[in-house]
Amino acid sequence: MAGRVENKVAFITGAARGQGRAAAVRLAEEGADIIAIDVDKQLPEVPYPTATAEDLAETVRLVEKLGRRVVADTCDVRDAAKLASVVAAGVAELGRLDIVLANAGVAILGPWHTVTSESMRATVDINLIGTWNTVMAALPPILAAGNGGSIILTSSANGLKAGPWTLAYSASKYALTGMAKSFAMELAKDRIRVNSVHPGAVDTPMAEFTSAPGGFIETGTAENPNLLGMCNSWLPGLMPAREIANAVLFLASDETAWITGHALAVDGGGTQY
Template identity: 65%
Template sequence: MAGRVEGKVAFITGAARGQGRAHALRLAEEGADIIAVDIAAQVENVPYPTATPDDLAETVRQVEALDRRIVAEAVDVRDLDGLKAFVDKGVGELGRLDVIAGNAGIDIVGPWHDMTPEIIRTTIDINLIGVWNTVTAGVQHLIDGGGGSIILTSSANGLKAGPWNLAYNMAKFGVTGLTKSLAMELAKDHVRVNSVHPGGVDTPMANGIFGLPDNGFERGQKENPDLFGMLTQWIPGMMPPREISNAVLWLASDESTWVTGHALAVDGGMTQY
């Protein structure tokens, strides 16, 4: 039986670990080949460890173990020229591009008065402009191929602001707006654009934040405890990244060909509270 994305090629950012790796593996399981990028280096102003070259190499190993092709390289999503050059190279090797998954992101947490200009700029540049760069780097290949699917990772905090997460909220609400704008304009080219809105996901990023000895959520809660309930979700616990990848797979597949401009929350009810 053919996989749900058999013969498709997907470009995924932030693919070295966490949700990005999970997306690469889930799509590969269902027949896709992968173009993968990640900065694979420590990001400035981020207090927890970010991805490494070894992380990206492990994603490559796991995709190849599924007998799918993958081309991968360390590229910063803030580097539009670098992204475009690598996507063009990947399409040259793999023959086409059908799916773009703009997943790369960071989160620097703390009360509003701890948000420095550097934190704001780094977060916006990666989480919003980096997503725009991701689309810009690859969308012409989708158009030239007759259409495709773009899936942009926003957040529950792109539908409902979360406390002590000002820069992240700004960027993720921006991704929601970017999705709807692109969906309108690219529909005539048979390119669908949707956003996915994860809640709490068990990833190195989330665990890195909560593992900090002085994490911003705790500082915020001490200053403003009445806001802590904003983080409530109905299904308890942290979800595995694969739960988000299942949503990405559906949006990448031909099962969702009339779904565009949609904000799909996979958040255990967080945005409903």
């Protein structure tokens, strides 16, 4: 039986681990080949470990184990020129590009008075401009092929409802909600759909590092206990990354050929009040 994205090619940023890796595997399970990028060094602006080349190699191994092809490279989403060259190399090898998952992102969190101009700029540069860079790198081959496509921007529950202690992060993720809708309107005539996904808390290295003891939740709650638990999932437990990958697959597939400009919350209900 043909997979739900059989013989399509997906470009995924932040693919070395967490939700990016889960999406690479899920799309490959349903027949897609993958162009994968992530960083291979610690980003100095980010107060927790970012991905390594070994993490990206593991994603490659998992995709290849499923019998799908993968072109992987290390690249920072702030580097627009390198993104374009990775996409070009991927399309040259895999033959096409249909799906984009702009997933790379960082969470530099804490109460409002801990936000610095450096952390604000790094968050906007990576989460917002890096996402724009990703879409801009992917559009030329998608438009040239004329087959349409599906672009998915990973925002956050905090792109629909602001959370406490996430000032820069919420600002960047709200911006992505608007960016997805603007791109969606303008690209609809070329049958390119653009949607945003809004995860609640997901079981990934980001959530592990940012919610560790002494982290932003503890410091924020100590100052302002009334705000604890905003946007929490109504469903019990911490969401596995595969649940977001399932939503990404749905939006990537032709099952959603008439869904565009949509902000899809996958958050156990947390933003739906």
